Amino acid sequence: MTLQADLLLLLPELILAIGAMALLLTGAIGGEKTAPAISLGAIALFVAAGAAVIWAVPDGLAFQGAFVADGFGRFAKILILAGAGLSILLADEFFAARAMARFELPVLMVLATLGMMLMVSAHSFIALYMGLELQSLALYVLAAFNRDHLRSTEAGLKYFVLGALSSGMMLYGISMIYGFTGSVDFSHVAEVVARSGASIGLIFGIVFLISGLAFKVSAVPFHMWTPDVYEGAPTPITAYFATAAKVAAMGLFLRAILVPFPDALEQWRQVIVAISVLSMALGAFAALGQKNIKRLMAYSSIGHMGYALLGLAAGTGFGVRGVLIYLAIYVFTNLGVFAAIQAMRRGGKPVETIADLAGLAHTNQRLAFVFSMLFLSLAGLPPLAGFFAKFYVFLAAIQAGLVWPAILGVLASAVGLVYYLRLVKIMYFDEPAPAFDGDIALGSRAILVISGVVALFFIVAASPVIIAADAAAKALLP
Numbered sequence: 212m213t214l215q216a217d218l219l220l221l222l223p224e225l226i227l228a229i230g231a232m233a234l235l236l237t238g239a240i241g242g243e244k245t246a247p248a249i250s251l252g253a254i255a256l257f258v259a260a261g262a263a264v265i266w267a268v269p270d271g272l273a274f275q276g277a278f279v280a281d282g283f284g285r286f287a288k289i290l291i292l293a294g295a296g297l298s299i300l301l302a303d304e305f306f307a308a309r310a311m312a313r314f315e316l317p318v319l320m321v322l323a324t325l326g327m328m329l330m331v332s333a334h335s336f337i338a339l340y341m342g343l344e345l346q347s348l349a350l351y352v353l354a355a356f357n358r359d360h361l362r363s364t365e366a367g368l369k370y371f372v373l374g375a376l377s378s379g380m381m382l383y384g385i386s387m388i389y390g391f392t393g394s395v396d397f398s399h400v401a402e403v404v405a406r407s408g409a410s411i412g413l414i415f416g417i418v419f420l421i422s423g424l425a426f427k428v429s430a431v432p433f434h435m436w437t438p439d440v441y442e443g444a445p446t447p448i449t450a451y452f453a454t455a456a457k458v459a460a461m462g463l464f465l466r467a468i469l470v471p472f473p474d475a476l477e478q479w480r481q482v483i484v485a486i487s488v489l490s491m492a493l494g495a496f497a498a499l500g501q502k503n504i505k506r507l508m509a510y511s512s513i514g515h516m517g518y519a520l521l522g523l524a525a526g527t528g529f530g531v532r533g534v535l536i537y538l539a540i541y542v543f544t545n546l547g548v549f550a551a552i553q554a555m556r557r558g559g560k561p562v563e564t565i566a567d568l569a570g571l572a573h574t575n576q577r578l579a580f581v582f583s584m585l586f587l588s589l590a591g592l593p594p595l596a597g598f599f600a601k602f603y604v605f606l607a608a609i610q611a612g613l614v615w616p617a618i619l620g621v622l623a624s625a626v627g628l629v630y631y632l633r634l635v636k637i638m639y640f641d642e643p644a645p646a647f648d649g650d651i652a653l654g655s656r657a658i659l660v661i662s663g664v665v666a667l668f669f670i671v672a673a674s675p676v677i678i679a680a681d682a683a684a685k686a687l688l689p
Contacts, residue, residue: 217273220280223260223288224332227325230256231318238314246314250303253317257296257324264288270686272334276396279334282686286535286679287331287462294454294542295324300654301447301546301553316356320451323349327459331466336385336395339467343381343427347374350456353448354440366436366443373426373436381423387416388471400471409475417472417479421486424467427460428516429509431489441509446561449505450549453512454542461519461538465531468523469688476526483524484616490517491619495626503563504552507630508545511589514627515541521620522604525611531684532677533603539676540588540600540669547585547662550655551578556648568634570643578647581663583635588666590631591624596669 218225234249234256270281299317306313326346333339351374355367389395391413392403404413426433441449472479494514501507519541522534555562572579588597601624608617651659669676 216271217278220268220271220273221278222267223263224325224328226260226263227256227321227328230259231321231325234314234321235318238318241314243314246306246317247303249314250299250317253299253321254296256321257292257299260328261289261292264292274338276398277335277338278329278332280332283462283466283531283535283683284328284332286683287458287538288328290458290539290542291324291327291331291455291462294458294546295320295327295451297546297658298447298451298455301450301550301658302445304652304654305445305447305553313356316353319349319353319356323353323451324455327455330459331462333463333466334397334470336388336397336467339463340378340382340385343463344378346456346459347378350374350452353451354444356448357445360443362439362443363445364443366440370436370440373433377423377426377433380419380426384416384419384421384423387412387419391416397466397471401473404472405474409472409478414475414478417468417475418482420467421479421482424460424464425486428457428464428520429513430486430516430520431493431513432486434490434493434513437513438506438509441512442503442505442563446505446549446553449508450546453508453545453549457512457516458538458542461516461523461534464520465523465534466687469526469531473526473688480524480526483520484613487517487520487524488616488619490514490520491623492517495623498627498630501630502565504555504565504568505563507565508548508552511627512545514623515589517623518601518604518620521608521613521616524613524616525607527607527611528684528688529610530604530607531687532680533607535680535683536603536676537600539680540596540665543662543665544585544588544597546658547581547666548589550658550662551582551585553655554578554647554651554659557645559648562647565634565637567644568638569641571638571647573643574646575649578651578659579638581659583638584663584666586631586634590628592628594670596666599669599673 234252238245238249264285268280272279299320302316323346326342329342330346333342351367351371354370355364357363391410392400394400429437468479490513494510494517498507498510519534519537522530555567588595591597591601605617605620
């Protein structure tokens with residue numbers, strides 16, 4: 212392909228890259244007073260990039276096969292951009308309420324989102340690592356963005372140290388894969404594995420690769436950073452970690468395992484099943500004793516990534532479809548939960564303990580209703596959206612012969628229901644705590660409405676999402 216054709220496939224990423232530089236220069240010249248305008252500019256960039264993803268970019272390979280534009284990447288990028296845009300909206304309200312106008316935040320989020328979009332379109336291990344590190348370097352700073360807050364600084368340092376360790380493990384795995392296949396291109400690696408089989412050295416490389424990727428999705432046993440980062444980072448940044456970053460990491464996981472190693476399914480499936488079951492179990496049981504709602508959401512996130520990995524373990528197009536449906540529902544449900552958490556303020560100061568939700572139904576019925584509905588959706592109760600997310604993943608696992616992991620997933624989901632119902636009980640039946648501030652910002656209200664509508668009415672409008680996820684799965688596994 213010509214350079215012009217290559218750049219056309221990279222158009223959404225170019226929009227974000229050039230736009231990020233323009234926003235950075237605007238902030239550097241104009242100072243902190245430009246922060247609201249830069250936030251709006253970042254959201255406009257996401258809208259423009261989303262439009263380019265949908266209407267302007269054809270399918271194809273670019274830069275000698277290192278970058279691919281296809282239906283799978285398109286689906287993942289739309290979810291990433293939606294999560295990023297709504298997270299910036301939350302962040303703008305969060306810092307405006309605290310008179311903290313920091314123009315660097317939206318710029319960092321644009322750069323991290325650029326890395327995420329490169330990740331889900333990577334078609335070689337070199338492109339994979341470049342996108343991953345671009346995302347990670349920005350996320351390290353975002354985790355510690357509230358630099359005057361001890362917990363935020365601690366969260367950023369832990370994420371940085373453990374992230375560096377996971378990157379080293381992944382690079383070691385990639386070097387082993389290259390050594391035993393002679394290529395870093397996904398298609399060439401797949402041809403070598405199909406022709407020669409998976410040697411012991413290659414299996415070790417795959418295991419190290421999976422270990423690095425498991426860190427990015429906070430799967431057990433590489434989850435240790437998640438509770439501290441979720442609790443320490445400002446709420447909108449936590450929302451960004453829980454939505455856009457998780458979609459990108461899981462999209463990369465799917466492409467980096469299923470495309471190069473379809474003929475090594477039996478070898479890597481055992482590892483994926485193990486970390487999936489462990490993640491589901493830890494997410495269910497560890498959340499039972501939490502008192503901070505953001506830490507509870509961290510363990511909930513670990514569990515949900517375990518459910519999603521079960522779809523990857525199936526190794527089929529049906530499993531990929533289940534994972535993509537899961538991610539779509541997960542993004543909007545979590546955005547609503549974190550918008551509600553951001554609304555937990557008394558006297559202008561945020562409160563985060565579960566006890567602060569006591570009797571919320573008596574002081575703010577609408578917020579309690581939305582909170583409860585989103586929690587029950589995360590628990591997977593029908594007819595809410597979360598039920599269908601888990602249904603498609605478990606069905607794919609059963610069709611692939613993974614009956615026992617699916618049964619363990621159902622049991623873990625039942626345990627998870629306990630702590631979600633406990634939250635509902637606290638909101639509706641405990642003695643009321645002092646009321647939260649009533650001035651929920653317009654953007655947060657809009658996110659709460661969108662999330663509530665998705666959770667409640669997914670059952671009547673699921674067809675377009677399922678069709679789009681099916682087309683994306685077929686693009687990844689023709």
